[in-house]
Amino acid sequence: PANRTIEFHVTSVDVIHSFWAYQLGVKADANPGYDNIAYVTTKRPLNFSVHCAELCGVFHGYMFDTGHIVAQSQFASWIAQERQQHAAGAKFLTPYAKKYFPAPGRRGG
Numbered sequence: 001p002a003n004r005t006i007e008f009h010v011t012s013v014d015v016i017h018s019f020w021a022y023q024l025g026v027k028a029d030a031n032p033g034y035d036n037i038a039y040v041t042t043k044r045p046l047n048f049s050v051h052c053a054e055l056c057g058v059f060h061g062y063m064f065d066t067g068h069i070v071a072q073s074q075f076a077s078w079i080a081q082e083r084q085q086h087a088a089g090a091k092f093l094t095p096y097a098k099k100y101f102p103a104p105g106r107r108g109g
Helices: 072-085
Strands: 005-010 017-021 026-030 036-041 046-052 064-069
Touching (some): 026 036
Antiparallel strands (some): 005 036, 017 026, 017 046
């Protein structure tokens, strides 16, 4: 939504990625099992680019999208639709962690 401070909760379920929305001036690493929070204050409606800025694997070049800053009413309508559409799969997402200390068994080697 426009004219608000927004929290981006950035995480990963596989490898390290990096959320980069350069028109908003935000870049945050996405580490598996860790909730990295980035803040930005939106000013007006805007379309902006989102890219993965961490070489993360074979499909790295396909990790981009367009974000949209919109009016609050338009955002409320969109988020309600997204929650309904993804409710069945949302229960399988990993929870956020407050700190990043991987278990020794999860380390490579």
